[in-house]
Amino acid sequence: MKRNSLSDRYCPIARSGAQLVDGWTLIILRDLLFGPKKFRDLEEQTGMSPRSLTLRLNALVEDDIIAKVKGEETGKRHAYKLTEKGRDLWPVIMTLKHWGERWNGPWVDDEAPVKTSHKGHEFHVEVSCSCCHEPVDMFSIESEMSKPLREDMEHMAKLYAERLKK
Amino acid sequence: MKRNSLSDRYCPIARSGAQLVDGWTLIILRDLLFGPKKFRDLEEQTGMSPRSLTLRLNALVEDDIIAKVKGEETGKRHAYKLTEKGRDLWPVIMTLKHWGERWNGPWVDDEAPVKTSHKGHEFHVEVSCSCCHEPVDMFSIESEMSKPLREDMEHMAKLYAERLKK
Numbered sequence: 001m002k003r004n005s006l007s008d009r010y011c012p013i014a015r016s017g018a019q020l021v022d023g024w025t026l027i028i029l030r031d032l033l034f035g036p037k038k039f040r041d042l043e044e045q046t047g048m049s050p051r052s053l054t055l056r057l058n059a060l061v062e063d064d065i066i067a068k069v070k071g072e073e074t075g076k077r078h079a080y081k082l083t084e085k086g087r088d089l090w091p092v093i094m095t096l097k098h099w100g101e102r103w104n105g106p107w108v109d110d111e112a113p114v115k116t117s118h119k120g121h122e123f124h125v126e127v128s129c130s131c132c133h134e135p136v137d138m139f140s141i142e143s144e145m146s147k148p149l150r151e152d153m154e155h156m157a158k159l160y161a162e163r164l165k166k
Numbered sequence: 167m168k169r170n171s172l173s174d175r176y177c178p179i180a181r182s183g184a185q186l187v188d189g190w191t192l193i194i195l196r197d198l199l200f201g202p203k204k205f206r207d208l209e210e211q212t213g214m215s216p217r218s219l220t221l222r223l224n225a226l227v228e229d230d231i232i233a234k235v236k237g238e239e240t241g242k243r244h245a246y247k248l249t250e251k252g253r254d255l256w257p258v259i260m261t262l263k264h265w266g267e268r269w270n271g272p273w274v275d276d277e278a279p280v281k282t283s284h285k286g287h288e289f290h291v292e293v294s295c296s297c298c299h300e301p302v303d304m305f306s307i308e309s310e311m312s313k314p315l316r317e318d319m320e321h322m323a324k325l326y327a328e329r330l331k332k
Contacts, residue, residue, distance in 0.1 A: 006189045009213075010279050012266025013259060017192040019270065023172045023183025030179045033304060044326040045319065047175075085269045090304040091261040091293040093179060099258055100178025103251045104185065113176050113315040117308045118295045125302060127257040127291040129284045133299070136291060138199060138256040142283045149279040153211065160210040 010152035019063045020089075024048055025056050026096070029065070029082070029089060036069055036081035065089070094125040176318035185229045186255075190214055191222050195231070195252065196259060202235055202247035231255070260291040 006018035020026075027046050031037055037045075043053055057080060060066040065086040070078045082089075094116075101112045101124070115122060128135050145153075172184035186192075193212050197203055203211075209219055223246060226232040231252040236244045248255075260282075267278045267290070281288060294301050311319075 006193070009193075010273075011193070011196070012263050012270055012273075012279060013196045014189070014193050015270040016262050016266035017189030021187040021189050021192055023180070023187050026183040026187055027172070027175075027177070027180050030177070034309075044323055047322055047325065087304065088265055088268065091291075092258060092265055094293060095257040095261050096182050097178050099254055100182035102254065104178055104181040107176075107178075108312070108314040111312050113178060113312050113318075115310045115312065117310070118297065118300070118302055118306060121295075121297045123295045123297040123302075123307075125257075125293040126296045126299075127260060128294040128299065128301070129287075129289045130292045131284065131287045131289040133292075133294065133301070134284070135294070135299070136284055136289075138253065140284060141289075143200075144281045144283070146274070146277050146279050146281065148274040152279075156213055157210055159213065 010149050019059075019065070022056065024052065025060065026093070028053075028056055028060065029086065030093060032066060032080060032082045032086065033090065033093065036079040038077050038079045040077075042080070060086075091125065091127075095127065098124045176315050185225075185231070188222065190218065191226065192259070192262070194219075194222055194226065195248070195255060198232060198246060198248045198252065199256065199259065202245040204243050204245045206243075208246070226252075257291065257293075261293065264290045 006014045009015065024046065028042060031042060031045055039050075039053070039057075042048075042057075043050060046053065048056075057066065061068060061080075063085075064083055066080050067083050068078050069081050097114070101107065107113060112124075116125075117123065126135050127137075172180045175181065190212065194208060197208060197211055205216075205219070205223075208214075208223075209216060212219065214222075223232065227234060227246075229251075230249055232246050233249050234244050235247050263280070267273065273279060278290075282291075283289065292301050293303075
């Protein structure tokens with residue numbers, strides 16, 4: 001049953017997970033945030049094998065997260081660049097960067113590998129409310145499930161009950 | 167050479183990618199954000215096979231992102247809950263949720279599967295500057311690579327040059 005795959009769940013995190021998340025895919029996106037890159041530049045900086053890199057680039061193109069471009073700036077070889085959908089991943093990658101800085105060191109002199117500044121001051125990203133712009137965290141918000149999501153969860157519960165019977 | 171693996175790169179995104187990113191892992195974390203869960207609850211709601219779920223739970227425990235707990239609230243069976251490091255992933259998951267809502271629909275009536283509210287108003291997360299709290303995007307910030315990161319990149323370039331010679 002295809003229904004049981006991530007891309008069919010009624011959940012933006014599940015569907016995004018299906019399209020995106022793989023450690024190697026993330027570092028490709030990280031590199032493309034700094035501008036279009038040729039295959040060999042990505043190969044060099046990620047350390048991936050050509051086969052492994054090709055697989056992930058093709059999947060990203062298929063999901064419209066990156067696009068192949070040809071142009072004067074890239075010479076004869078084509079390059080890969082982020083689409084609007086891909087650029088829109090910036091907040092995800094930046095929050096992951098900050099998490100990694102905090103938890104996955106050590107870093108030499110406790111300095112972030114890439115320092116970011118905004119209007120001249122050093123900063124890291126934090127998440128805030130799109131409505132009142134105050135910082136938010138998991139304890140300051142409320143969540144409410146929509147009806148189609150509840151139905152999706154009931155469906156999963158039913159599938160599970162059937163699996164247990166077998 | 168182990169050096170060529172994600173967890174050894176001088177980059178918080180690469181190291182976090184190595185620890186974390188796998189679509190199924192993300193939905194486990196999503197479910198644990200709502201509180202501790204027993205194995206069978208996770209099995210039901212994620213739709214994963216016991217083997218696949220066990221593999222990912224063990225990896226998350228090893229990386230100190232979740233912990234096994236025993237207690238009155240969970241009955242005789244143990245449960246899994248987020249550690250501080252795990253809870254700190256909330257901004258990553260929320261920015262991914264918002265990206266998925268925007269790009270990975272359709273959603274019934276164009277409504278987010280889970281609506282979030284903050285002090286009574288509906289919102290989604292946006293990223294802002296930890297220093298001045300203004301919203302930030304990829305065009306409003308500057309990045310500067312640290313010396314150890316530049317060295318890591320030079321090392322990757324050298325490895326690549328050696329691979330090309332073979």
